Amino acid sequence: MPVSEIAGNEGTAARIASGIGELDRVLGGGLVPGSTVLIGGEPGIGKSTLLLQAAGGMAAAGSRVLYVSSEESAEQVRLRADRLGLAEQAELFVLSDTNLARIVEQTRRVSPSAVAIDSIQMVYLGDMAAPPGSVTQLRRCASDLVFLAKATGIAVVLVGHVTKDGQLAGPRLLEHVVDVVLGFEGDRSHAHRVVRAIKNRFGTTLEIGLFEMGGEGLAERPEGALGALAAGHASRPGSVVCPVVHGTRCMLVEVQALTATGFLGAAKRKASGVDSNRLAMLIAVLEQHAGMRLADRDVFASSVGGVRVAEPASDLALLLAIAGSERRRGLPTGTCAVGEVGLGGEVRAAAHFEQRLREAMRRGFACAIVPRESAGAGPSGISLIGVRDVGQALEHLSETPASL
Ligand SMILES: Nc1ncnc2c1ncn2[C@@H]1O[C@H](COP(=O)(O)OP(=O)(O)O)[C@@H](O)[C@H]1O
Ligand SMILES: [Mg+2]
Structure with a gap:
């Protein structure tokens, strides 16, 4: 097919923005429908918080979002949503499950613009003997989710835990499967957090997003950590x-x-x-x-x-x-x-x-x-x-x- 005849609006037209400027900029303007994004970070750094806030932002803007937690119960997610002031979002759907077949089925039923899987390491396919988090499970689950994204146009966001030196086999081996890889970094003993694009098929990897972690979740800090004075x-x-x-x-x-x-x-x-x-x-x-x-x-x-x-x-x-x-x-x-x-x-x-x-x-x-x-x-x-x-x-x- 000549390149001129290929529909060219992917990546520019219908991006799904979270309304969190610091995150949207790193993504290149928001999530691209049908794409898969991996967010990697150490345990406890705030990935679930970021994702739930982003999901809430998209829901507030009228895009239906399904937030799948494979680590926490729906009640725990609800408590976090309360704390983040997102409990009233009618377009934010929550599912607590670890079985990928059921997650895919529910996703097709809810038919959201975006689905978040928190985390990919805890999800498994029942027809495989390997345990959740193993290399074979991770590969299969991720490629099934990439397929789901491409087939339905739903944007898929995966959370992956990495260890202090970023070396855990999991997320690293998923990097080439997904379209965008974001790193969520920071020092747990400090409040500042940085989101950075490691790979982005739809935008630059030069941009970073700056946040500060507090009791009400992540607050944007576009000016950096240097105080006003x-x-x-x-x-x-x-x-x-x-x-x-x-x-x-x-x-x-x-x-x-x-x-x-x-x-x-x-x-x-x-x-x-x-x-x-x-x-x-x-x-x-x-x-x-x-x-x-x-x-x-x-x-x-x-x-x-x-x-x-x-x-x-x-x-x-x-x-x-x-x-x-x-x-x-x-x-x-x-x-x-x-x-x-x-x-x-x-x-x-x-x-x-x-x-x-x-x-x-x-x-x-x-x-x-x-x-x-x-x-x-x-x-x-x-x-x-x-x-x-x-x-x-x-x-x-x-x-x-x-x-x-
Ligand atoms: N009830 C709470 N009140 C205030 N801060 C909290 C609360 N729960 C979690 N946090 C903050 O959020 C951080 C964990 O965020 P979370 O999104 O669960 O991390 P991750 O998903 O990366 O493991 C904690 O380290 C803490 O700073
Ligand atoms: Mg978490």
Whole structure:
């Protein structure tokens, strides 16, 4: 068939939106009818909560949704729906079952726009000897559900548990069967959560969705974890704010570093939420081009709020955080940093420069340390300090009050 004769509105026309902007954006605008989505995440991270809220949102917008729980009773789901304020949704149907044949039959009977299976690991087909959660059961159940989606046009959402390192056989082996794979991440001891697309046949995988977990469920946090007063925080040694770009969006993220006494030859370098290769490179640049001796210093670096900071544009912020921690100096209050650092210690222009500075300005930052070549390019309203190399950048770190 010539490509021009194939109906082309799949993926753009009738997407089913959940009304949760942070989730819909990651999906590329909502669920595509007839597609299958897998949401992976550690147990207890909030997958059921997210899914029930999304189901409630779709039901509120008039799309019928069937939420199948294979782990909880219908009463438990009802209690959660009460807590999330979704108990009055007439188009939200709940089924508690683990037998896939019955689930498929009920789905065909209810005829929803979308069906959610929470979780795929607890579902089984009775005609197979293998236990629920085994590789054979998972493969068969998932492919049956993909077939159901394609045959009926119902969007299918599967929940899969993964272990801390994301390695459990289950969800991984389903990744190639489904159309979209979302990762739901976060630290159970913190409230922030991030939804990220790992694979998406209908959209970009650059977008992320930001949430905060609370008693009433997940609340959207489009601005990231940096509080409203971010710019007014007294600056701290080892902490620098950087505007980072994820997909179409720019947000401010705090990058932190800590240097401590280590052992020559066995100094630790730990990165969490920042790129470990760039961390190693920036330490070498500080050694070679700023005369800073870090060979026997442990260096820990992290991004705050669960947003991964891996862009070259965040080099300067991370470098200033490391140097600031080592020298116990911080940037002046209300100052952020943007720029790529080269191996020669030079500070280079970053992509999306204007977008980053506009966001910093909007969030109340009055000043930014930027590459010299970009210093004339920013929006008016934020003062730019151009630096040519790492040495010049370090001059802007100043002593901070002893009370900090
Ligand atoms: N009754 C409750 N009140 C407040 N928070 C709750 C309640 N029940 C669950 N939670 C929150 O939701 C989290 C579990 O979410 P859940 O959606 O069940 O996770 P998952 O499905 O990924 O295992 C808990 O860690 C807790 O933070
Ligand atoms: Mg659950």
